[in-house]
Amino acid sequence: MMANGVEKIRKIVILGATSGIAVEVERLLAGQGDELLLVARSAQRLAELRADLVVRGSGNVFTYSADLASIQGHAAMFDFVQRALPEYDTVLLAYGSMQEQKDSETSVDVLLEELQVNFVSATAILTLFAADLEQRRTGCLAVITSVAGERGRRSNYVYGSAKGALSVFLQGLRARLHTAGVRVITIKPGPVQTSMTDHLPNSARFASPEQVARDIVRALERRSPDVLYTPKIWRYIMTGVRQIPETIFKRLSF
């Protein structure tokens, strides 16, 4: 946050602001006095969140309630951002859904819903913000995908494929926006202790959202990296996991 000894107030749009990781990121940003624009489904949760962030020091907190999985609402949401926080410099996309994998194996509706939330709707929103930032030739798009997007696993391949597709989308977007000076950060957390993962076995051993949030905030403030693994150990784990030949990988039960 300290650039040339002068503290710069950021203006950050957070999509999926009530998710477990996002709330911890917001807390850190609020403590630095940053201005925030929060988008999430529940107006009541947004109001509670806003109150907390203001007490903790945020300069200004705007809220907008919308179900981002539904693309019809995107234009109105984007319009609100342009009116409330036109000078925003960072967008953090933090929403996602992880339903029981078994349900999307038996129900095409559940399958499509997972892809809609985690991939399709995300690309739609990013396209809106990308065009704006590209034109302004500044800013940063940070998107939470997942290490699950690097290999399709038996137990989690629907969520994984949506997040993997999103990571690929971001690769292309990064190359496109690079020339305009706009950063694109792909954030790949390992398993994190949040409401999304409470039902998974061993969730007590997952990384804490506070730790992941600290890594994310640090990445937002630096020039590098393009892809953030958090906690850092996942960069090395995934390097190994990517090397496993498919003939062996298909026999693994995880």
Next chain:
Amino acid sequence: MSGQSATALRRQTRPQIATTRVLSWGRYPKTAHTHVHRPAWNDQVPEILASAAADSLLSRGLGRSYGDSCLNGGRELIDCRRLNRILSFDDANGIVRCESGVTLSDIIDISLPRGWFLPVTPGTCFVTVGGAIANDVHGKNHHRAGSFGSYIRQIGLHRSNDGLVACSSLENADMLRATIGGLGLTGVIAWADIQLKRVAGPWIDADSIPFQSLGSFLDLSRDSDGRFEYTVAWLDCFSGRNPRGVFFRGNHATDSNKEFHRKRGPKVPFALPAWMLNRYSVRAFNNAYYKLHARRKGVTVVPYDSFFYPLDSIRQWNLLYGKQGFLQYQCVIPETNLEAIEELLDRVARSGMGSFLGVLKQFGSAPPAGMLSFPRPGLTIALDFSMRGERTLQLMQSLDEVVQQSGGALYPAKDARMSPALFEASFPHWRSFVPYIDPKMSSSFWRRVTGAR
């Protein structure tokens, strides 16, 4: 983003086998739970309450209760730590409204820069507001300020049978008095309004004085109570009938502009081998600690955290006691009954099983804030005992006799083994609390001391 339906689905498929191990601060007893709910928003709590069976739930914060009052063996817990938002801060009047999972440490971080501090604080700031209310915790200023519950202006309480209920001295005052010290049994606290107190800054004018008998402790205590906001003593529990110790007293410093930085201390990485804390190592520690303070007497200006929370500087210090865990014994004995206190200390010293944490404090005469509040006029003593099986439990039973005969009481927040008879003696009016218990809630402690289902 998983919706309510997915939650309901998981609930149906959840095995009813107790497999989730959750421990209290003393790491004794070892209990398994069937499920731990982790609501992140207050709007999720009513559904958890509605879909639970009778007597199946207990709300829990950071689990700093030492025994089984924060456990619900074989049943379910509602872990409130994610309900940690501060909903408003009234700068002019020093009233903070926060959710139940907010920690006292969070409140200090928010309020101290604004010139406010906790009205009452226990010996650790790593407890939640919900836990501080449920145990009606006390601190070094009990003689002046009473207990934590006295500063709760209003709470919102989720009840399984009548929704979110606001409780204050004006409406549902009985429910407020039941919830203060109510061991988490009256419902799930959604939010609480806490009256903070004005302070000039983070510094404390602290003073320490060695003493060599209970009589001289009492003289020091009586002499200091009028002039010092905070008083407490450390006690060498190997010294028996004529205990030596160090008396600490302090006031908020009014004129210190020293720069303040909160430090982060070391952490005990894992449960240490139990033999490391033995009578020789602990005796040596107590000797050194006494001598250090006997030499260092006099007034110094110290940061609030080292004054109030010396043990917080070693994270997870409970792991020092090893895998078996430890028990704390905290009682209050009427100060008219000095022989009982001496007898108790004598039994501890003769057992040779005491530890390095011995605390002695004279409570004031503030009326109790809650129906089951522990603090009452008298001397309170807190002692740690490494869990060494039957002989540890036998020693504590022999202490129980002294406490019960003296007309004293034991503190539920620290207890894992008191008998129903001693609970009855400590809280003779507990039956009038029962109607306020939420029909969906229970705890290991409550079932043990009252025989409830």
